[in-house]
Amino acid sequence: MASIQDYLFDTALLTATLAYLADHHGLTVTVHDSSGQPLLRHGPGHADADGASQFHPFRFVSDIGGLTCAAESEQALTNAAPHIAFALTVLDSQLEREVELRETSEEMLQLSSQLNFLYKLARKIIGIDDLARCYEIILSEISQAIGADHAMIATKGRWEEKIQVSYNLTPQQRTAIESRPSFKNAAGGGTIIFTCEDGASLLYSPIKEKEGHSGYVVFARTRDHRFFSAYEKKFVSIIENIISPTFETLRLYDSLQDLYLNTVKALAAAIDAKDEYTHGHSFRVAKYTIAIGRHLDIDQKQLNDLEIAAYMHDLGKIGISEAILGKPGKLTAEEFREIRRHPEFTDKILQPIKLPAFIVDAAVQHHERLDGTGYPLGLAGENISSFARVIAVADVFDALTSKRPYRDALSVEEALRILCDGIDIKFDRTVVLAFLRALNHEEGRGEMLATINVNLQFAAIQNLNTFLIELADFIINKESLRPSA
Numbered sequence: 001m002a003s004i005q006d007y008l009f010d011t012a013l014l015t016a017t018l019a020y021l022a023d024h025h026g027l028t029v030t031v032h033d034s035s036g037q038p039l040l041r042h043g044p045g046h047a048d049a050d051g052a053s054q055f056h057p058f059r060f061v062s063d064i065g066g067l068t069c070a071a072e073s074e075q076a077l078t079n080a081a082p083h084i085a086f087a088l089t090v091l092d093s094q095l096e097r098e099v100e101l102r103e104t105s106e107e108m109l110q111l112s113s114q115l116n117f118l119y120k121l122a123r124k125i126i127g128i129d130d131l132a133r134c135y136e137i138i139l140s141e142i143s144q145a146i147g148a149d150h151a152m153i154a155t156k157g158r159w160e161e162k163i164q165v166s167y168n169l170t171p172q173q174r175t176a177i178e179s180r181p182s183f184k185n186a187a188g189g190g191t192i193i194f195t196c197e198d199g200a201s202l203l204y205s206p207i208k209e210k211e212g213h214s215g216y217v218v219f220a221r222t223r224d225h226r227f228f229s230a231y232e233k234k235f236v237s238i239i240e241n242i243i244s245p246t247f248e249t250l251r252l253y254d255s256l257q258d259l260y261l262n263t264v265k266a267l268a269a270a271i272d273a274k275d276e277y278t279h280g281h282s283f284r285v286a287k288y289t290i291a292i293g294r295h296l297d298i299d300q301k302q303l304n305d306l307e308i309a310a311y312m313h314d315l316g317k318i319g320i321s322e323a324i325l326g327k328p329g330k331l332t333a334e335e336f337r338e339i340r341r342h343p344e345f346t347d348k349i350l351q352p353i354k355l356p357a358f359i360v361d362a363a364v365q366h367h368e369r370l371d372g373t374g375y376p377l378g379l380a381g382e383n384i385s386s387f388a389r390v391i392a393v394a395d396v397f398d399a400l401t402s403k404r405p406y407r408d409a410l411s412v413e414e415a416l417r418i419l420c421d422g423i424d425i426k427f428d429r430t431v432v433l434a435f436l437r438a439l440n441h442e443e444g445r446g447e448m449l450a451t452i453n454v455n456l457q458f459a460a461i462q463n464l465n466t467f468l469i470e471l472a473d474f475i476i477n478k479e480s481l482r483p484s485a
C-alpha cells in the first residue's frame with residue numbers, strides 16, 4: 001500500500017499541517033493510505049456521520065492516499081475549503097522538493113563512483129604502450145568494479161592484428177563460452193545481459209568503430225552469483241566507449257581524460273542547477289581559470305588539473321540548502337555561516353575519490369585570501385595553493401559580474417578595478433596581471449569574455465583595451481600594496 005509517508009522524509013510538516021487545519025479551522029483531519037486505511041488523525045474527532053466530510057487525494061502522484069476533512073456542518077467545511085486547498089498545495093510542493101532532492105543525490109552518487117573509477121583507471125594505464133596490457137588492466141578493473149568472475153575481450157590491434165585478452169579464464173573456458181548458442185545470438189547487437197545455457201549471467205558489449213563493430217567485451221558471473229543489473233549494464237556501456245581497437249595508448253589516455261572531465265562537468269552542472277542565481281557559474285569560472293592559466297607559467301598537464309579543480313570548486317554547495325542559496329535578499333549571519341561551509345563539504349566529497357592533494361586544495365581553498373581573512377582555514381600568502389589563488393580571481397570576477405538577488409551585475413571594468421584594488425591584500429598580483437593579459441590578448445579582448453558570458457556588461461567596450469593596458473601599467477608601476485610589516 002502506498003502512502004504519503006513513503007515519500008516524505010520530513011513528516012513534521014504533515015503533522016503541522018494537520019494541526020493547523022484542526023486547531024485553526026475546527027476540522028478533524030485523517031490521513032489515509034492508498035487502500036483507505038487511516039494512518040494519522042488530528043482534531044476533535046467528528047464522526048463522518050455527525051456532520052460533513054470530504055476526501056482530498058494527494059495530487060503529487062496518482063495514488064498515495066489523501067486527507068479526509070470532517071467538520072460539524074457543510075457550512076464549516078465550505079468555510080475551511082481555501083485552507084484545505086492551501087494545505088494540500090504546501091504538502092504537494094514539499095513532496096516534489098523531497099523527491100527531486102532524492103533523485104539528485106542518487107545521480108550524484110552514481111556520477112561520483114564513475115568519476116572515482118575513471119580516475120583510477122586513467123592513472124593505471126598512463127605510460128603503458130602495450131595495448132594488450134591496457135586491455136588486461138581495463139578488464140580486471142571493470143570486473144572488480146562490477147563483481148564479474150570472468151571477462152574477455154576479442155578485438156583488433158593497432159595494426160589490425162587480432163587481440164584476445166582474458167581475465168580469470170583459461171583458453172578452454174573461453175572457447176566454451178564463445179561456442180554457446182546464446183553467445184552467438186548476442187554477437188553483433190548492442191550491450192545486453194543474457195543467461196547462458198549453464199546458468200551464468202553474461203554482460204556482452206560490442207566494441208564500436210566509426211562504422212560497425214570490431215569485436216566485443218564480455219563479463220561473466222557464474223551461476224552461483226546474482227545476475228548483472230541494469231546499472232552495471234549502463235556502467236559497462238559508458239566504459240566500453242573507451243575500448244576501441246584503433247586507440248593508441250595516448251589516444252586511450254586522452255579519451256579517459258575527456259570522459260573524466262565530462263563526468264566532472266556533469267557534477268558541476270548538478271551544483272549550478274541548485275542555484276538559479278549562479279547558473280553556469282562553475283563553467284564560467286573554469287573558462288576564466290584556464291584563460292588565466294594560459295598566461296601563467298603552467299604546462300598543459302597542469303592546466304588540465306587546474307580545469308578539473310575549477311569545475312569542482314563549488315561542489316560542496318550540494319550540501320547547502322536551496323532556500324539559502326537562492327534567497328532573494330541579504331543573508332542572515334547564520335545563513336552566511338552556513339554558506340561558508342561549502343569548501344568544507346567539497347573537501348568531504350573529494351576525500352574518498354583520492355585525487356592528488358593539489359587538486360583538492362585548489363578547489364577547497366578558493367575563498368582563502370592573501371591577508372588571511374578568507375575561509376575555511378584563514379590561510380595566508382604562500383600557504384594558499386597557487387591554483388586556488390587562480391580560481392579565487394576567476395570566482396570573484398564571475399560573482400561580481402553576475403546578477404544577485406540583492407544587486408545588479410557589475411560591469412567588467414568595475415569588477416576588474418575591484419580585483420586590482422585587492423592585489424597583494426586579497427588576490428595574487430601575478431594572477432590578476434595574467435587575467436588582464438588574457439583579456440588583452442590579441443585573440444581575446446571582449447570577444448573572449450563574450451563567449452564565456454553573453455550577459456557581461458561593459459562600461460565602454462570600445463575603450464576596453466586602453467582600460468586594460470592602463471590597469472596593468474598601474475599595477476606594474478605601483479609599489480607593492482601589501483601593508484608593511
Ligand SMILES: [Fe+2]
Pocket residue numbers: 313314342366367395
Ligand atoms: Fe565558492
